[in-house]
Amino acid sequence: MFQQAIRRSGCAISRRWYSSSNKSSAGIAALEVYFPQKYVEQKELEAFDKVGDGKYTKGLGQTRMAFVDTDREDTASMCMTVFHNLLEKYQIDPKEISRLEVGTETPIDKSKSIKSYLMSVVPSAHTDLEGIDNIHACYGGTAAIFNAMYYLEHQRQINPNETKYAVVVCGDISNYKEAAARPSGGAGVVAMLLSSKDAALRVNLATKASHFEHVYDFFKPDPASPFPVVDGHYSNLCYLRSLDKCYQRFKKQSGKNLQDYDYSMFHSPYNKLVQKSLARLVYNDALDAKGVPSYINSSNVDASKLEQLLSVSQENSYSDKEIEKTFGALSTDVYNSKVEQTHLLSKELGNCYTASLYIGLASLVNNQGSNLNDKDLLMFSYGSGLAASMYEINAKENEGRFSLQNMQKVLNLQNRLQQRTKASVDEYASTVDSNVKRYLENNRQSTTGVDHLQKGTYYLKDIDQMWRRKYERK
Ligand SMILES: CC(C)(COP(=O)(O)OP(=O)(O)OC[C@H]1O[C@@H](n2cnc3c(N)ncnc32)[C@H](O)[C@@H]1OP(=O)(O)O)[C@@H](O)C(=O)NCCC(=O)NCCS
Numbered sequence: 001m002f003q004q005a006i007r008r009s010g011c012a013i014s015r016r017w018y019s020s021s022n023k024s025s026a027g028i029a030a031l032e033v034y035f036p037q038k039y040v041e042q043k044e045l046e047a048f049d050k051v052g053d054g055k056y057t058k059g060l061g062q063t064r065m066a067f068v069d070t071d072r073e074d075t076a077s078m079c080m081t082v083f084h085n086l087l088e089k090y091q092i093d094p095k096e097i098s099r100l101e102v103g104t105e106t107p108i109d110k111s112k113s114i115k116s117y118l119m120s121v122v123p124s125a126h127t128d129l130e131g132i133d134n135i136h137a138c139y140g141g142t143a144a145i146f147n148a149m150y151y152l153e154h155q156r157q158i159n160p161n162e163t164k165y166a167v168v169v170c171g172d173i174s175n176y177k178e179a180a181a182r183p184s185g186g187a188g189v190v191a192m193l194l195s196s197k198d199a200a201l202r203v204n205l206a207t208k209a210s211h212f213e214h215v216y217d218f219f220k221p222d223p224a225s226p227f228p229v230v231d232g233h234y235s236n237l238c239y240l241r242s243l244d245k246c247y248q249r250f251k252k253q254s255g256k257n258l259q260d261y262d263y264s265m266f267h268s269p270y271n272k273l274v275q276k277s278l279a280r281l282v283y284n285d286a287l288d289a290k291g292v293p294s295y296i297n298s299s300n301v302d303a304s305k306l307e308q309l310l311s312v313s314q315e316n317s318y319s320d321k322e323i324e325k326t327f328g329a330l331s332t333d334v335y336n337s338k339v340e341q342t343h344l345l346s347k348e349l350g351n352c353y354t355a356s357l358y359i360g361l362a363s364l365v366n367n368q369g370s371n372l373n374d375k376d377l378l379m380f381s382y383g384s385g386l387a388a389s390m391y392e393i394n395a396k397e398n399e400g401r402f403s404l405q406n407m408q409k410v411l412n413l414q415n416r417l418q419q420r421t422k423a424s425v426d427e428y429a430s431t432v433d434s435n436v437k438r439y440l441e442n443n444r445q446s447t448t449g450v451d452h453l454q455k456g457t458y459y460l461k462d463i464d465q466m467w468r469r470k471y472e473r474k
Contacts, residue, residue: 026152027199027393028192029165029402030090032410033362034082035188035349036073037420037452039064040428045183048425056183061271065350066187066420067428068173070435070460071448075106076117077458077471078189079169084121084473085456086167086191089410090401094122096165097193099151101131103140103170103354105383108469110223118169120471131166137218138267139383141170141190141354146389149203152196164196172353175432177227184270186350190358193402200398200407201361201377207256208391209249211242218384226439235384236273237318242388243277243380244314247284250390257285259295261392262375264338265360267382268346277380278335279327283317286310286327296330341367348417357381361393362411369408373397421452442467450474 041064042056056062068074079102087094100122102115113133122129130151134143148166155164171189176182194203217235220228243266251257258264258281266274285293287310292299309323317323344363346352352359357379365372372395382388397404423431438444445462453459453474461470 024153024156025198025202025396026149026156026196027194027203028201028361029195029199029398030086030092030193030410031201031358031362031365031407032082032086032089032191033188033345033355033359033413034078034085034171034191034457035345035420036066036068036078037454038069038423038427038431039066039348039420040423040425042183044425045428048429049179049183059272060183061275061347062183062350063347065183065185066348067185067423067431068187068435069431069448070173070438071446072450072453072459073457074108074460074469075104075171075173075189076108076114076469077460078171078173078187079104079114079191080117080121080458080471080473081456082171082189082191083118083167083169084458086193087121088456090193090406092165092193095126097122097129097167098155098164099131099148099166100129101144101148101166101168102133103142103144103168104133104172105135105137105140105220105353106172106174107133107135109467114169136387137383137385138269138353138356139381139387139389141168141356141358142381142383142389143387144168144170144354145192145194145203146205148194149205152194156196162196163198166194168192168194170358171355174351174353175226175435176230177225178230178232181230181232184351186352188345188349188352188355188359190352190355190362192358195402198398198402200396200402200404201365202394202396204392204394207250207254208389209246209253210387210389211245211249212388213238213242213386215384215386217386224440226436235269238384238386239267239269239273239382240277240280240318242382242386243280244284246380246388246390247281251284251288254392257288257293258282258334258338258378259285259293260376261338261378263342263364264378264380265342265357265364266339266380267357268343268360269351269356271343271347274339274343274346275328275335276324278339279324279331282331282334283323283327292330295334297333299330301326301330344413363413365404365407366411366413368404370397370403370405372404419454
């Protein structure tokens with residue numbers, strides 16, 4: 001009743017007060033990322049692939065793409081690296097962690113979880129550590145966060161005075177067989193410490209909205225292939241339709257819209273789709289407002305043209321280029337102020353699947369640090385097949401090692417990106433070919449050099465006859 005009355009009043013201050021009175025202080029207290037040391041320039045890929053100049057850089061909005069040589073690194077090694085680095089950089093005693101969840105869609109075994117590999121990073125006596133892998137395309141990282149949050153909430157109810165910690169590790173190596181999809185590959189992983197209290201990035205699930213469906217837009221039916229089967233343009237449609245559903249539900253549940261958020265983050269297979277997503281939120285707000293939303297500063301849109309665009313059926317709206325163009329132009333300033341800052345890593349690394357949304361969060365913390373204090377962030381997660389959720393994060397600066405300021409210092413992304421090595425397109429192409437050839441290979445020693453790997457990186461030593469993998473840490 002009370003919530004409904006506030007919604008009807010349409011008052012932004014009342015809405016903010018209602019939702020903030022409902023929040024817990026659990027959420028993300030520390031963040032670390034890991035990405036491969038080699039990358040290829042999208043500009044050079046355009047020439048190599050003989051597509052038009054600008055197709056990957058402007059058409060998809062990507063700058064560089066990280067790639068992995070699986071002779072030395074795989075999803076398990078990358079997750080061990082980022083998890084171990086998180087513990088060291090924030091001086092976290094692993095014995096304090098009581099839940100460890102993983103999100104991935106590129107596991108290295110159909111049964112044994114990546115989480116089980118992470119157990120080799122914690123002291124051998126610390127075995128009372130629940131959590132396994134969450135697998136559903138790019139949604140696994142978000143599912144892992146929700147699981148960890150539900151666990152922390154449960155712990156808070158059992159013992160409100162105790163602070164409990166969980167860790168979520170998520171990330172992937174993204175590769176496509178089809179030439180058209182290859183520039184939307186990438187690689188990277190994220191590790192996040194979640195705290196039951198006083199987190200600087202408070203995850204608010206009270207107004208979360210989700211959408212699930214059975215579709216075949218991207219899936220991995222062939223166990224002998226490292227590649228997905230992807231219906232690229234259909235996956236874009238499924239993504240945008242899920243965004244609409246989640247946003248409409250989220251608005252109803254929270255009484256808020258885009259205007260109420262300082263930053264907005266989206267799962268990013270490639271940047272252009274995120275630009276379209278932001279435009280789609282503005283389009284949804286225009287449908288509700290029956291005109292240009294009040295938070296759009298300047299608009300030269302002709303009233304009758306707008307009326308005509310807003311009368312297009314939802315089904316036809318996704319393929320309507322005029323709607324895309326008009327709301328793309330209307331949302332440019334909002335994109336620049338609320339979204340661009342979240343794209344440092346996604347443009348440099350490419351699609352990191354389950355980590356994609358969370359490298360966006362890391363990019364924002366890296367760029368803003370303490371300035372994020374009291375800022376509200378809108379999050380949209382999508383996994384093909386499909387699963388999607390929208391929720392919010394409220395930032396509150398802390399002191400000490402779990403402050404936004406310290407996260408910014410630890411992340412240090414610009415420096416770390418600069419330390420990478422640029423590879424030629426030929427090297428990229430031959431590495432991808434070798435990765436495909438050795439997929440499922442056993443009984444082999446790794447031979448590639450490890451000089452280019454940073455200190456603290458886990459790397460593969462060998463795979464024995466029973467496909468058991470041995471790793472070392474540099
Ligand atoms: C996304 C994907 C379908 C694009 O492949 P494609 O069909 O070869 O690309 P398109 O011809 O549609 O071109 C992509 C964009 O670049 C633009 N473009 C093409 N050539 C261009 C050029 N020379 N300069 C500038 N832009 C160019 C196109 O106009 C198009 O823009 P639009 O999306 O605004 O219409 C493909 O990369 C893919 O399948 N990716 C994996 C799936 C995925 O990421 N799905 C997302 C949901 S999870």
